[in-house]
Amino acid sequence: MKILGxxxxxxxxxxxxxxxxFWQLLLNNNDPITEEIKDQKVATEIFDTGMGKIELLxxxxxxxxxxxxxxxxxxxxHHICFQVDDIKQAIEELIKxxxxxxxxxxxxxxxxxxxxxxxxxxxxxxxxELAEKPVN
Amino acid sequence: MKILGxxxxxxxxxxxxxxxxFWQLLLNNNDPITEEIKDQKVATEIFDTGMGKIELLxxxxxxxxxxxxxxxxxxxxHHICFQVDDIKQAIEELIKxxxxxxxxxxxxxxxxxxxxxxxxxxxxxxxxELAEKPVN
Numbered sequence: 001m002k003i004l005g006x007x008x009x010x011x012x013x014x015x016x017x018x019x020x021x022f023w024q025l026l027l028n029n030n031d032p033i034t035e036e037i038k039d040q041k042v043a044t045e046i047f048d049t050g051m052g053k054i055e056l057l058x059x060x061x062x063x064x065x066x067x068x069x070x071x072x073x074x075x076x077x078h079h080i081c082f083q084v085d086d087i088k089q090a091i092e093e094l095i096k097x098x099x100x101x102x103x104x105x106x107x108x109x110x111x112x113x114x115x116x117x118x119x120x121x122x123x124x125x126x127x128x129e130l131a132e133k134p135v136n
Numbered sequence: 137m138k139i140l141g142x143x144x145x146x147x148x149x150x151x152x153x154x155x156x157x158f159w160q161l162l163l164n165n166n167d168p169i170t171e172e173i174k175d176q177k178v179a180t181e182i183f184d185t186g187m188g189k190i191e192l193l194x195x196x197x198x199x200x201x202x203x204x205x206x207x208x209x210x211x212x213x214h215h216i217c218f219q220v221d222d223i224k225q226a227i228e229e230l231i232k233x234x235x236x237x238x239x240x241x242x243x244x245x246x247x248x249x250x251x252x253x254x255x256x257x258x259x260x261x262x263x264x265e266l267a268e269k270p271v272n
Contacts, residue, residue: 003163005187006142009216011262019260025233026218026264027139049218051141052188075261077213080145082162082185097161124155125211126147128162 001090007083007113007131008046008053012069012076016045016058019075023047023054032056035110042066044110055081055110079117081129087114090130094118106132137226143219143249143267144182144189148205148212152181152194155211159183159190168192171246178202180246191217191246215253217265223250226266230254242268 013019016034024030024047032045041064047054057078059066069078084090087106094101102117109115113131120127149155152170160166160183168181177200183190193214195202205214220226223242230237238253245251249267256263 001164003185005185006145009142009145009213011260013260022235022259025235026230026259028137049139049141051219073209076256077145077216077262080213083187094162099158099161120212123158123162124147124149126213 001093002085004083004085006052007081007129008055009077010055010057010079010081010129012066012073012078013056013058014070014075016043016056019056019058020045023056027054033111036060037110039107040065040109046110079127079129081115081131084130084132087116087130087132090132091116098122137229138221140219140221142188143217143265144191145213146191146193146215146217146265148202148209148214149192149194150206150211152179152192155192155194156181159192163190169247172196173246175243176201176245182246215263215265217251217267220266220268223252223266223268226268227252234258 027047029047032047034045036043041061042057043060045056057066100119100122102119106114106116112134115129115131118128163183165183168183170181172179177197178193179196181192193202236255236258238255242250242252248270251267254264
């Protein structure tokens with residue numbers, strides 16, 4: 001497993017349209033990628049800085065994990081994601097050393113990446129996502 | 137002002153030595169940079185992924201902002217930092233459009249960067265740092 005860098009920072013927001021205004025201004029980017037990820041019950045807007053992306057996450061249903069997160073902690077950073085070269089190898093290596101994963105097999109996340117989440121109990125309170133870029 | 141990318145993610149931890157273990161393993165990096173930033177009452181360990189850094193933050197005094205953060209929210213992501221080309225220009229531009237800054241003039245942060253913090257009330261709940269790389 002090789003970590004290639006910070007792929008994105010996921011931020012839980014109440015309202016994509018309102019919250020996007022600050023990020024558009026800061027990142028000078030009026031053309032984010034928008035995508036709904038039904039599996040995770042979120043709608044996203046993704047701003048690419050050229051070196052790491054900002055992924056805004058709005059709940060699309062009342063039982064979305066984003067609703068629970070905001071109720072408990074308020075709006076803010078929900079997870080951080082690292083790009084890996086080989087997601088299956090990463091899962092194997094992490095399980096072998098006792099790191100607790102939320103998923104045992106990769107699933108498809110935003111932009112078609114193969115993803116897995118590491119449980120915050122293994123990371124010191126941070127929800128960490130690993131993602132392998134799809135082959136185009 | 138131009139954002140050059142995600143410079144680092146700052147993570148509030150109870151204990152640098154214990155929390156570093158996971159990040160050393162994940163990032164395959166046993167040689168973080170350690171630094172105490174007296175001004176901010178924190179000790180840091182910085183892991184460079186090659187594309188964005190992870191900055192662990194431990195309080196060095198009971199009145200450190202990291203103590204208050206962990207009491208309120210638990211261990212986890214404390215702030216995210218973007219590299220900018222020109223910090224003074226960034227401050228001017230953000231003030232002009234009504235973004236609330238915590239600092240009005242740059243101060244010196246980890247690794248000698250000139251830094252400024254944007255208040256979470258202007259960002260949608262995220263503490264955002266901007267940092268200009270020092271000229272070596």
